[in-house]
Amino acid sequence: MYNMAIRTGTTIATIQRVNCYFSNMIYIGQLFWLPFHPPPITPTPQPKGCDLPINIEAVDPGRSVTFVTINYPAYQTFTVTMGPAGTQGIDGTVVGTFGTGTVGSLINTFNIPANLQENSEIDIRVSTAHAEPYCGYTTFRNNSSTVTVIPQPDFTVDSNDINSETECTEGGCTTVVNFIIRNIEPAGFNGTISYLAFLSDGDGGVIEIPGSTNFNFAEYGQKSVTTPSVSGLYCDYYYDCSVSVFVDSNNAINETNEENNRAIYLPN
Incomplete structure (x- = not known):
């Protein structure tokens, strides 16, 4: 019942009260009415500089890169692009997306696109789709010698x-x-x-x-x-x-x- 409350944004006491059920024990096959809580409203992004940090954590040369996002704005979807060094990833190859949800600190791994697998340095960029997006970019070396995996x-x-x-x-x-x-x-x-x-x-x-x-x-x-x-x-x-x-x-x-x-x- 605790997990139901957490997942639906309510409390154990509320679930018990609306179902007239005052035990903490639940059994397979039981049905519960769960109070509706509307999803959180996505905040309207404010104009930002393209300065969100991208912390490179590991590189598998020619194959993938792993990076950490820290304190990114919540409830946003970011598109990840890669391009040659010096491009800041602008108009680069789209390699995937990730969402921040309620947590702005995540570990992400994306494949290096085929057209960049032989490049010694690659620019990676994250950006939302807004007219004035949240974004950030950095350059990583396409080898493992300069990267220390942070436990x-x-x-x-x-x-x-x-x-x-x-x-x-x-x-x-x-x-x-x-x-x-x-x-x-x-x-x-x-x-x-x-x-x-x-x-x-x-x-x-x-x-x-x-x-x-x-x-x-x-x-x-x-x-x-x-x-x-x-x-x-x-x-x-x-x-x-x-x-x-x-x-x-x-x-x-x-x-x-x-x-x-x-x-x-x-x-x-």
Whole structure:
């Protein structure tokens, strides 16, 4: 149910409420009515200089080039062209397209066209189709000797590393979520990682806990996280809450795999 909520831009509580279904367990063959949320409006591009960065990550000589886009405008479609050095890729050979969606930082690989496979240097250009487009260009050498492949981190969270703890006093009960973020790739990362934790008590009560933590490791590493405490749900050994955790929730970090950032803990 958590994945349905994420994919349709709504919340677990909303799905449960409109379907009069207040369990977190779903079964094969069940039908749910999902509230309609219109897609986000594509912003109207403003005039820009042709200065979007294209970071060349790897070259397979005569065959392909891999590059990274960082902080590109969201919800845009870019056409990729290649041409001889000095042309800036203008009126070059179209080799493909890519879309930014909500994430402006992507890794892209495109084939070098046959008419440029013997060139020692090639210009590559990315551009939207607007009259005053977002665009950028750079030159890469058609060999592998000048390129260093930059490893990317890969953050993951596992359901076995998630739990909730409740403490009760005369003033009421508060709950925290504990989980572990792991970097499973040999790539250093020194910065802040955002997260979202969702607590659900099985009776329709859902609390969202946003937060962030610093992650500073040279290579592989892990970080134990405890969220701020929240009240309103009662979760303990006898009445456990289900917990969902989403790491890098703002998609700010380039990773080798963006599909393993979520996990769900379900009580027995």
